[in-house]
Structure formats: structure tokens, C-alpha cells
Amino acid sequence: MTQLRTVQVLGGGSAGSSAHVRSLTAGLVARGVRVTVCAPDPLERLYDFRGCGADHVAVARRGDPLSLGALRAACATADVVHAHGLHAAVRAAVALGGQRVPLVVTWHTRVHADGPRGHLLRLLERRAVRAAAVVLGTSSELVDRARRRGARDARLAPVAVPGPRRAPAPDENGKARAELGAVERPLLMAVGSLVPDRGYDTLLDAARAWRGLDPMPLLVIAGEGRERAALQARIDNEDLPVNLVGRRDDVSQLLAAADIALLPSRWEARSLLAQEALRLGVPLVATSVGAVPELVGEAAELIPYGDAVALAGTVTRLLADPGRRAELASAGPVRAATWPTEDHTIAQVLSVYDELTQSPLR
Template sequence: MSSSPVSLPVPAQPYGRPPLRTVQVLGGAGAGSCAHVRSLATGLAARGVRVTVCAPVAAEGEYDFTGAGAQFTPDAVSALRAACAGADVVHAHGLRAGMRAALALRGGGRRVPLVVTWHGGAPEPAGALGRLSRLLERRVARAAAVVLGASSDQVDLARRRGARDARLAAPAVPVATAGEPAAEAGKTRAELGAVERPLVIAVGSLVARRGYALLLDAARAWRVLDPLPLLVIAGEGPLRSELARRIEAEGLPVRLLGRRRDADRLLAAADVAVLPSRWEGRSLLAQEALRAGVALVATEVGGVPELVGDAAVLVPYGDPGALAGAVAGLLHDPDRRAALALAGRAQAATWPSEDETVAQVLSVYDELMERHRP
């Protein structure tokens, strides 16, 4: 959502030792993993590490990894193999990226350690898809020298899947600038059509695990409220047409905004943020909402409780009545929203900074280099 460089002095390399060479592998253009890799690339490059980011071209266009001090290469199989062949450490972000990196490293002349950060995931699907998912998790977990989980439940899952070394390493995201002035927030609300009515926002790709079908159920319940809240959803994905048909057919007070580069500006103008997901690890929306002082209603799933503590209203997944009631309650209680804003900023202050995250990851790389040093 937001971007902020890590500013660190460039240290001299140890005498006689070449710079550490890392490859950061992305399997897609997800906002959380891309923001984390951009932050890592900035911090590692500032510490004298040579960083190559292997990712979809669309991710480079949006996150500018080269501007962070990294070399960029598209995620074609041949390019990934070539990049990994010259690396000291390969760090994949997500299961798909982990599998691709493990295959790229197979058969190489040198033993290059693989680190995998598990950013996402979900409760296991049933049937053949579930078996395939578990197989992928096992192969990635066992191929990695170290698995870094974004939340404690991911660390536990990696261990169950056979990881030799699984650790908690919560990715930090860039800190947004201070919230926009009231006049700017008012302008944003006017642009969205939320003048003199509450504004509720959700941000994330339009896929099943985000829980948007349940969110539309909740929005249907809000139609009895006066003034009528407006729900805006910033994101794009395969469910757009289905959601749009429901919004039109049921006359729901909802706008689909598509993919936005100014989601932080939208968030700063909102009264309540909502995270209705079936599963989340370390939600980017939750982090930005708490930092911005925006009251958050979220489902009590995955790593969300660990992330937000008491600074958000948590509801069970799959209960649109509880979701609708929690949002409506906050919209009618400005004092409660103000208290959550204070609690959110206090909770955010307990999260690791970008510098601390970079230092933790670099310490893992150094440890692996010592293990593999001749």
C-alpha cells in the first residue's frame, strides 16, 4: 500500500570476503509479499548485500525493486535458474515461489541454501486439492534450510510438514506517512460518494478466501441503518463479476474500486476498516489500519489475533450477522472508535521495524553461510 525506504549506512565488507549475494524469489504480485521484498531489498542493499529480485514484470513495475538497489530479473524458468546459480542464499516468498526456487536449485554444482518465508496460506481444502496442497507444503518445508513463518500458526504448520528449522519472523511493512489532513480526507470521501454518510473500507484481492461474499451479506443488513453506510472494496480478482452482479441485483450500498495505488489514502478517510477473510497470516490491511488509527473489524482467524491483540474487534468467520453487528456498533459509537485508534497505534508500536526485520533475515543468511563455509 505504502512505500518507505530503509536508510542505513553501507558497511565495509570483511577483509578478503566478497559481498553476500542473495536472490529474492516472488511467485506472484501479492501486496504483502511484494512490499516485504521491496523493504528487504532496500535494507540488504544498504548493508552491502548484492540483491537480485526474480518476480513477475508487473511486480517490478509497481514496486520498483531496482529503485531499492536490487537487480531485477523476470521470473522465467531460465532466468531463475541463472540467478540462483550465482547466489549464496536463495530466499523464496510463498509456497509457489519456494517450489520454483527448489526446482531451480536442483542439480546445481554448488549447495545453495534455500530460505522460504510463508506469507500466506489457508485452512486445508478438501479432496484432491487438499492432498495436493499438503504435498506442496511438505516438499517446500523439507527443501528449505530455514522456513520463516509470518505468524506462529505458520511456524507450527511448517514443523508439522517436516521443516528442519522453522522460526517466527514477522515481516515488517513500510510505515505510511502521517494521516492526511481532514480537508484531504473530506475530499476523498466526496470522490467516493460518502459525504455525510459512514465509509467502510476493505482492501484485498477478490478471491474466495477474502470472505467478500459474507461481507456483502453484512452490507445487506446495513441497509436499515440511517445514514446508510457506503462500503468500498479496493482490489481486483476473479470474483469481480460475481460480486458486481450481486451488488446490482440486491441493491447493495457497495462500490468495487478495482486495484488502487492509493489504498492508504482511502483508508485514512474511512470510519471503519473490515477484514472478513477465511484465513490471514500477517494481514497488510490490519497493519495499515491500526497504524492509521482506523477502527478495524476482523475475523478471528490465522495470525490475526496475534497481530492485533486487543486493538480490533474480532468476530468468528462465517457469521455475517456478527460481522454486520460489529461494524454497525462501531459506526454508532465514535468513542469506541477513538479508543480503538489509540489502542491500534500502541499495538503497532510493538511490531518489528523494517530495520529489525532486515537484521533478523540477514542474521539467518549469515548463519547459513557459516554452516556451508568450506
């Protein structure tokens, strides 16, 4: 039997899509599939696709002729090309022009934009989904959106990503809290890129209310992005109990040490932070947006997006109610056990590949 050859295409690569490609690649290689990952060099350094048995072709996120040429050459001998995210999908569609290689697109998240940029994004969405033989949406909302944009075949694919290898020991939690400066005060934790749609302005609005608590909680935000300078200016000017710690390789350890995890985003599909918090048994307060409600069920406290009063009040109530925090801590791993496993995700993707490569249209 001929070995199946796939190319996985990543663009900028959000943490969720990159972690999924790493997991998917390892699973496909273990099942005898030859995998080439086309991604920018920084993603290879972070996720080590070669380390799980894949070939890596450095392809910048840009759509210049050199990058498109490298992508086209890598895809020329593939049986299936699988693009992850909107920009990767558009570039893969352009690179595949004229080649009879089926394109699968996994739509991990969506971008909010108004005006001319919003119009351009809608055009890109239509271009991406109409070029795909199959679109896999990580939430029901994304599947419906793909169908509205003209997808021929859109299916729900709630991807799984690896959980923590192990829960940190209590002494590790203590060390993490000491490093962050939260030994004798509550620790609140948020993780994600410092961009507007993450809701960090609302989070800082809520942090003003927490200054009146005794002991005063410390909010730690792990991540980098273009909003860092503006957020830091607010923290300094308003004397907020908030610490921006940048991008960290030990997010699991920091999160496990937290009293409450916070997800204030405008929109999320299968949030990595939500998944990790529930698996670790860390109480989660999240916005009721996108796929978050169907992901967490009753195992988290949900609030409206952009409501700083609701966010501040919910956190204050939880800090004063150890019983409720214990309920959420117990409910998280139970809910996480209902999610698809990595094996389920890989099996679903393989079934799509088999379907496309055995099609008489090939």
C-alpha cells in the same frame, strides 16, 4: 570481505509478500548486500525493485523450462536464495536441484483447499519446506505447519512492512470521501483481492442489514480478482450500498478517510490492511483467524469468520458509539508501536544468511 549475494524469488506475489520483498531488498542493499529479485515483470513495475538498488530478472510465475532456466541461471552465483511464498519456494527448489546454494523460505500465508487440490497443496508444502535450510513463518501457526510438513528448521519471523509515509491531512480525507460518495454518510473500507477466501460474500450479507441504517453506510472494496463479476452481480441484484473500486494506488488515503476498516477473511497472517488501519488509527473489525488476534491484541473488534450477523451487528454498534471508535483509534497506533520494525526484520534475515553462509556444510 566478499560481498554477500542473495536472490529473492517471488511468484504471483501477494501484496504482503511483495511489499516485504521491496522493504527487505532496500534494507539489504543499504547494508552492502548484492540483491537480485526474480519476479514477473508486473511486480517490478508495481514495486520498482531496481529503484532500491537491486537487479531484476524477469521470471514468469509459470514452471516451464524457460522460466526455470532463467531462475536457475540467476541463482547459480548466489550465496543464499530466499523464496517468498509456496509456489516461489517450489520453483526455487527445482531450479536449485544439484546446486549447493542454501534456500531460505518465508511462508507468508496459507491456502485453503479441499479434495484433490488440497492434496496437491499439501504435497507442494512438503516439497517446499523440506528443500529449505530454514523456513521463516510469519505466524506461529505457519511455523507449526512447516514443522508438521517436515521442515528441518522453522522459525517465527513476523515480518514488518513500511507504514504510511504520513497521515493524510483532514482536507485530503474530505476529498477522498467526496470522490467515493460518502460525504454525509459513514464510510466502511475493505481492501484485498476479490477471491473466495477473503470473505466478501459474508461482507455483502452484512451490507443488507446496513441498508436499514440512517444514514446508510457506504461499503467500498478496493481490489481485483476473479470474483469481481459475481460480487458485482449481487450488488446490483440486491441493491446493496457497496462500491467495487478496483485496484488503487491510493489505498492509504482511502483507508485513512474511512470510519471503520473491515477484514472478513477466512485466514490471515500479518494482514497489510490490519497493520495499516491500526497505524492510521482507523477502527478495525476483523475475523479472529490465523495471526490476526496476536497481531491486533485488544486494538480491534474480532468476530468469527463467516458470521454475517456478528459482522453487521458489530459495525452497527460501532457506528452508534463514537466513544468506542475513539478508543480503538487511540489503541491502534499504540499496538502498532509494539510490532517489529523493518530494521528488526532485516537484521533477523541477515543473521540467518550469515549463519548459512558460514556453515561448514557450504
